[in-house]
Amino acid sequence: MMWYDGGWGRGGWFVMTVVMVLFFALLIAGIVALVHYLTSAHRGHQPGSPPPSGEHGWGGRRAEDLLAERFARGEIDEDEYKHRLALLREQR
Numbered sequence: 001m002m003w004y005d006g007g008w009g010r011g012g013w014f015v016m017t018v019v020m021v022l023f024f025a026l027l028i029a030g031i032v033a034l035v036h037y038l039t040s041a042h043r044g045h046q047p048g049s050p051p052p053s054g055e056h057g058w059g060g061r062r063a064e065d066l067l068a069e070r071f072a073r074g075e076i077d078e079d080e081y082k083h084r085l086a087l088l089r090e091q092r
Helices: 012-041 064-075 078-090
Strands: none
Touching: 064 078
């Protein structure tokens, strides 16, 4: 009895196995990359900023730098900036 091999010949099963292994390897690598991207994005680390360190507090940035940024953006006025800066320096 003769079997129809679909035109792939004897190497068809080998090619199909290699393609399936590559497909699942790429699928798993994509899922791992997506999970890594999503979990690192929620840590508060901004690209280009230094990594967080315990020495300078929140997010690796000094409190005085954050205060200066808020003042520069106009979120706080000069009196409040000076008052908070004095409080920060007083607690060193």
